[in-house]
Amino acid sequence: MLRSCAARLRTLGAGRGGARPPAGNPGPAQRWFSSEKLSANDRSLPNPSWNKDLRLLFEQFMKKCEDGSWTHMPSYSYKNTLSTQDFTTLIRDGKLPNKHLSQAQLFTRSYEEGLGFEYVMFYNDAENRTICFFQGGPYLQGAPGFLHGGAISTMIDATLGTSAMIAVGIVMTANLNITFKRPIPLGSAVVINSQVDKIEGRKVFVSCNVRSADEKTVYTEATSLFIKLEPGKSLT
């Protein structure tokens, strides 16, 4: 059975060495999810590029957060931050050249406002669900007027990855299976509804579908396997 989200988030930071981070010195998970210090740079809040549907969905779910059933997840570009350093140290023994690290930022937050990935995620602890509201901008075009399949896959990976991370800690995608059923119009708001289906040891099986904001059209379906990283085991 999945543990409560709060407990999982507390232990995420302990995964590397077994010790809980001391008070005032949050572990990686607390840094991703805590909005206290970074809220000014939170990219998951409405901006002028958001269409009416995306705003409405955001407002509806912010209301649902009031009773604690859903939680809003802030999101940052992670430009040259400690959390990126932590992850690199974990899987590569810190061997990534510093020059690259200093330029690094989260792919889905690397476009200017409105041009690429505009999205916000919420999670529901009791139901092990993460929901993402996503509006793809003009730089994500594939077939004329529609989103590129790689951009859709990216947001699916990010949403499913977030679900898996909330469940077990730091993970990487081992496998991602996607069925594209209908093309997604550029600039439209869609709903990526994901859930953790099963956890077996370090393996986390997750799935999702992508629907229109009115839920009438199913655009995409996906299943995926994430693997929890083992502390001290280099992947390179």
Ligand SMILES: CCCCCCCCCCCCCCCCCC(=O)SCCNC(=O)CCNC(=O)[C@H](O)C(C)(C)COP(=O)(O)OP(=O)(O)OC[C@H]1O[C@@H](n2cnc3c(N)ncnc32)[C@H](O)[C@@H]1OP(=O)(O)O
């Ligand atoms: C701390 C800070 C973090 C900083 C982040 C800050 C920002 C965060 C913001 C929010 C993030 C949002 C989430 C984004 C998610 C994106 C994730 C990616 O794109 S990731 C990029 C894209 N992904 C990559 O680049 C990953 C590349 N691949 C790898 O690195 C490795 O293959 C691995 C890590 C996936 C597993 O390696 P390894 O740890 O050595 O594991 P083993 O070989 O020992 O196997 C363990 C078990 O798993 C089984 N199993 C394994 N694979 C498969 C499979 N494909 N099929 C089926 N099964 C598979 C295997 O059979 C075994 O089963 P069993 O015997 O126990 O029953």
